[in-house]
Amino acid sequence: MQDIVIAAISKLLAAKKQPNVALVKANLSQPVPMPVIIDVLARFKQNPSDFEKNAAEQTTKPTVQTAHSQSQLDRIEAKLDKLLSLLENK
Incomplete structure (x- = not known):
């Protein structure tokens, strides 16, 4: 499930958008529990460089x-x- 959220965050980063809970939830390919979204988003805010690599691959x-x-x-x-x-x- 976390992979789905990571993919959504990477997609937003590739589109030059700042990820937040609402944008991530709107870009999910399938339903994900809110605590998972919040957890992955918190990890992104702590270390955005890991997610930026995924954003480059996402393009x-x-x-x-x-x-x-x-x-x-x-x-x-x-x-x-x-x-x-x-x-x-x-």
């Missing part, structure tokens, strides 16, 4: 994730086309 990750998502979307579309052609033949 390169979206292109990889987008390529993976596009590949997955292409496979889903191919399967859907095949199903539609099977239904049309019946």
Whole structure:
């Protein structure tokens, strides 16, 4: 769960935004308990340099994730086309 919060903080840092509880919570990919958010945010405020390294990596990750998502979307579309052609033949 902490990884999700760290990723949200890194995403905010990459966008040049100062992380706070509300922004972090709004940028989470899935629900996380508030104490976990507060704990990770407190660690960020104590040692921001660790999170800034993740922010630098975060700027390169979206292109990889987008390529993976596009590949997955292409496979889903191919399967859907095949199903539609099977239904049309019946």
